[in-house]
Amino acid sequence: MKVERWTRTSRTFTAGxxxxxxxxxxxxxxxxxxxxxxxxxxLILVLLAAMxxxxxxxxxxxxxxxxxxxxxxxxxxxxxxxxxxxxxxxMVAATVLAGAISIPISLFALRLRAAQFAIGMWVIAEVLSxxxxxxxxxxxxxxxxxxxxxxxxxNFRQAYTFWLALGFTVLFLAALFFLLRSPLGASLxxxxxxxxxxxxxxxxxxxxxxxxxxxxxFGCGAAGVLVVANTxxxxxxxxxxxxxxxxxxFMVLVGGLGTFEGPIIGAILLFxxxxxxxxxxxxxxxxxxxxxxxxxxxxxxxLWGTVExxxxxxxxxxxxxxxxxxxxxxxxxxx
Amino acid sequence: xxxxxxLLQGVFLGAFYAVLACGLSLMFGVMRIIxxxxxxLAVLGAYIAFVVVDRTGASALVAFIVALPVMVVFGYVLxxxxxxxxxxxxxxxxxxxxxxLSIVIQNxxxxxxxxxxxxxxxxxxxxxxxxxxxxxxxxxxxxxxxxLVVAVLVFSALQLFLSNTRAGWRMRATAEDADAAELVGIDxxxxxxxxxxxxxxxxxxxxxxxxxxxxxxxxxxxxxLIFAFExxxxxxxxxxxxxxxxxxxxxxxxxxxxxxxxxxSVMAGHLLFLAVxxxxxxxxxxxxxxxx
Numbered sequence: 001m002k003v004e005r006w007t008r009t010s011r012t013f014t015a016g017x018x019x020x021x022x023x024x025x026x027x028x029x030x031x032x033x034x035x036x037x038x039x040x041x042x043l044i045l046v047l048l049a050a051m052x053x054x055x056x057x058x059x060x061x062x063x064x065x066x067x068x069x070x071x072x073x074x075x076x077x078x079x080x081x082x083x084x085x086x087x088x089x090x091m092v093a094a095t096v097l098a099g100a101i102s103i104p105i106s107l108f109a110l111r112l113r114a115a116q117f118a119i120g121m122w123v124i125a126e127v128l129s130x131x132x133x134x135x136x137x138x139x140x141x142x143x144x145x146x147x148x149x150x151x152x153x154x155n156f157r158q159a160y161t162f163w164l165a166l167g168f169t170v171l172f173l174a175a176l177f178f179l180l181r182s183p184l185g186a187s188l189x190x191x192x193x194x195x196x197x198x199x200x201x202x203x204x205x206x207x208x209x210x211x212x213x214x215x216x217x218f219g220c221g222a223a224g225v226l227v228v229a230n231t232x233x234x235x236x237x238x239x240x241x242x243x244x245x246x247x248x249x250f251m252v253l254v255g256g257l258g259t260f261e262g263p264i265i266g267a268i269l270l271f272x273x274x275x276x277x278x279x280x281x282x283x284x285x286x287x288x289x290x291x292x293x294x295x296x297x298x299x300x301x302x303l304w305g306t307v308e309x310x311x312x313x314x315x316x317x318x319x320x321x322x323x324x325x326x327x328x329x330x331x332x333x334x335x
Numbered sequence: 336x337x338x339x340x341x342l343l344q345g346v347f348l349g350a351f352y353a354v355l356a357c358g359l360s361l362m363f364g365v366m367r368i369i370x371x372x373x374x375x376l377a378v379l380g381a382y383i384a385f386v387v388v389d390r391t392g393a394s395a396l397v398a399f400i401v402a403l404p405v406m407v408v409f410g411y412v413l414x415x416x417x418x419x420x421x422x423x424x425x426x427x428x429x430x431x432x433x434x435x436l437s438i439v440i441q442n443x444x445x446x447x448x449x450x451x452x453x454x455x456x457x458x459x460x461x462x463x464x465x466x467x468x469x470x471x472x473x474x475x476x477x478x479x480x481x482x483l484v485v486a487v488l489v490f491s492a493l494q495l496f497l498s499n500t501r502a503g504w505r506m507r508a509t510a511e512d513a514d515a516a517e518l519v520g521i522d523x524x525x526x527x528x529x530x531x532x533x534x535x536x537x538x539x540x541x542x543x544x545x546x547x548x549x550x551x552x553x554x555x556x557x558x559x560l561i562f563a564f565e566x567x568x569x570x571x572x573x574x575x576x577x578x579x580x581x582x583x584x585x586x587x588x589x590x591x592x593x594x595x596x597x598x599x600s601v602m603a604g605h606l607l608f609l610a611v612x613x614x615x616x617x618x619x620x621x622x623x624x625x626x627x
Contacts, residue, residue: 062427064371064434111616114426115369116572119564120612123605126561130602242557246438249431282442289442293435296428297420 005181005317013315024166028159036158040230042271043165044223045251049263049270050173051219052248057258058180058188059212060195062114065121067244068105068128069217072098073224074234075138081148082137090148091164091225098221099214106213110206122242129240143235146228161229168222175215177260180318188212189319192258250288253295256302260316265304340473341590347479349566349586350486351548353579355541355559356566357489358534360578363567365510365530366422368429372437373538374560378553379440380406380539381455381546382448388458395458399543403536410535414528422527437556444553455546463547482544489537490579497575506530565608 028036048066055061076094081087105124112120133141149157179185188208190198199205228234251270256262270288277284295302307313359373370376380402387398413436421432456463465477497503508516509526517523545551545559562585570581585604592603 056427060427062430108613108616112612115363115371115430115564116568116612116616118371118430119369119561120609123561123565123608127602127605127609130598130605134598246434249434253431282445285442286439286446289435289438291435293417293432293439296431296435297417297424300424300428 003320005320007314007317010314010317014317017316021166021170025163028162033155033158036162037230038275040158040162040165040226041274042267043162043169044226044230045247045267045271046264047165047169047172047219047223047226048244048248049251049255049267050169050176051216051223052245053252053255053257053259053263054176054212054219055216056252057263058192059209060191061110061209061213062118063121063216064118064242064245065123065125066216066220066248067240067242068121068125069098069102069220070224070227070244071125071128071132071236071240072101073221073226074228074239075132075224076221077225077228078138078144078146078234081146087146087148087151087229088160088164091229094225095168095218095222098224099218102214102217105217106210110209110213122245125240125242129236132236132240139235141236143233145233149229149232161226164229165226168219168226172215172219172222173264177316177318179211179215180260184208184211185318246285246288246292250292252302253292253300254302256304256306256308257300259302259305259308260318261308262302262304266302337472337594338591341594342587343473343475344479345587345590346583347476347483347586348590349583350479350483350579351541351544351582352562352566352585353486353582354482354489354537354544356563356570356578356582357486357493357541357575358537359560359563360567360570360573360575361493361530361537362534364573364575365506366418366527368418368422369433369564370418370531370534371430371433371560372440372556373433373534373563374558375437375440375444375556376406376409376535377538377542377545377559377563378444378551378556379409380535380542381453381551382444382542383539384543384546385448385453385455388455393458394460395455395543395547398455398458399540402539402543406539407532407536410532411528413535414531415524418531419524419527437560441554441556448553450553452550452552453546454550455543456548456550459547478548482548485540485544486579486582489540490576493533493537494575502529562604565604569608569611 027039031039048070052063052066055063055066073094076097077087077090080090080093080097083090085093109117109120109124132138138144152160180188187198187203190201190203191205191208195205224239227239247270251266252263253266254269255264255266273284273288299306301309355374355377359370362368362370362373380399383402383405384395384398387393387401388395391398393401417432417436418429421429459478462478462481467475467477469475495503497507505516505521506526506529508519508521509523513523516526541559541563542551545555566582566585567578568581569584570577570579585607588607589600589604593600595603
């Protein structure tokens with residue numbers, strides 16, 4: 001019997017991911033700007049999925065209102081740029097703002113349970129949307145452009161935005177990865193598996209959940225920043241739309257709730273669907289909604305969770321596993 | 336006088352929210368789940384009534400009577416196919432499954448009916464136009480009174496059903512402890528299915544009122560869900576009469592908010608809801624810890 005974290009596969013794969021990130025940094029140098037814009041969208045989806053999964057998959061907190069932080073990130077960028085900050089500095093400031101606002105929100109939001117939390121967060125997003133609609137300086141209901149970005153030549157702008165997206169995605173996914181691998185991570189995974197049991201073993205459930213909540217707010221704020229940087233125009237009806245939550249839920253449920261790799265797979269899948277069915281319209285959304293419901297009911301661990309379970313495969317190890325050497329092959333007991 | 340008028344209109348508006356919220360409250364009371372597709376089910380009911388009006392030229396009320404059995408069956412099937420399975424799977428699964436369902440209903444409505452806005456106001460006879468002028472600034476609309484009376488009747492009927500009929504006792508027993516209810520021979524599956532069928536039927540009544548009072552389109556559902564949930568929470572989750580009062584409080588908050596600024600109406604309702612959550616769940620136990 002032996003407890004191990006890394007396997008040969010996971011070592012190779014994680015090294016491959018690191019190499020991929022390095023390669024991705026070169027993307028704007030070789031690919032067309034419109035491809036770069038599409039890949040930026042993919043990175044935004046990956047970031048959103050990973051953050052929603054941090055919240056729901058590990059904290060057991062199902063939010064239908066993460067668009068609140070997307071909106072703070074997007075409108076915060078416009079706001080700070082309007083104050084005279086250079087656009088990219090405004091983007092970093094807006095990300096920090098989203099994370100900072102989440103702390104007072106967490107004070108009461110985390111006391112809510114299940115549906116109260118889900119819809120409470122949704123109402124917070126609606127309130128923020130209404131506030132933006134009342135503010136003419138933020139374009140009220142009709143939307144606003146991040147005109148300050150026009151000072152950059154389009155190809156360079158697209159490249160900068162892509163690098164920022166890649167930087168944010170790597171930063172937040174790495175933060176989550178190392179958080180889950182740290183001693184704290186073991187307690188987070190204990191909460192995921194059984195909140196009451198974790199509490200009875202002395203895990204400070206509330207403090208851990210707050211950590212995830214703030215991390216997810218930072219990440220969604222960063223995603224909102226990237227949305228405005230990538231599209232240059234935002235309006236409250238779309239940036240605060242509950243549709244973001246629908247996307248996040250789809251990506252995480254289909255990919256694998258409570259797994260590290262699953263949401264990334266879900267994001268790639270959603271991206272592939274979006275690029276294939278550009279004229280998708282309602283049918284494509286019917287498919288997303290139905291898939292989310294069906295996965296929740298019939299395959300709650302999602303595609304990756306199921307693969308992981310069946311094959312004992314680990315690509316980005318955040319847990320440990322017990323290997324019984326006597327039988328030769330590894331018998332996985334923990335994640 | 337405008338304040339008195341705003342209060343009165345708020346009560347009428349709130350009675351509508353209470354009807355919307357009634358089914359949500361019932362399902363929470365019996366099964367401890369919140370159906371995130373509740374608003375979309377109300378809108379679906381409105382669309383079924385709309386189809387009947389559109390095809391036959393019948394009045395909105397007749398159309399609703401046709402829509403009602405359809406919605407009851409829909410609710411029953413919904414429970415047996417989706418909700419029953421999700422109930423067994425944990426706290427979050429019912430939310431995830433009904434959120435998915437909500438997206439499916441909205442977009443199927445878009446496909447079938449186009450994103451156009453509809454109203455049944457014109458098919459409700461003189462109900463939508465008549466009102467009594469009490470004094471200069473105070474007018475009582477017939478529709479407002481009807482909605483209020485119907486709301487009180489719905490809640491009273493539900494109360495009578497729960498406290499005076501055998502089926503109602505079974506429902507309360509199941510809500511109290513489903514396993515213990517099973518032990519004394521109550522079929523909790525059937526009880527749950529009846530509760531959902533009832534909830535969906537009342538949601539359809541809310542949808543009818545929505546369609547008569549104002550306009551609806553395929554994506555009206557989420558807003559109705561938020562208002563209904565706010566009414567349930569303001570009134571106290573799990574309390575039936577609380578939901579009626581919660582709905583009225585929400586309606587009054589919205590009309591008073593509109594007195595401040597027309598765009599402040601919905602916001603005032605949201606703020607009341609958040610304030611209730613803070614008072615009920617915040618309190619002195621605020622503590623700020625991230626780790627350790």
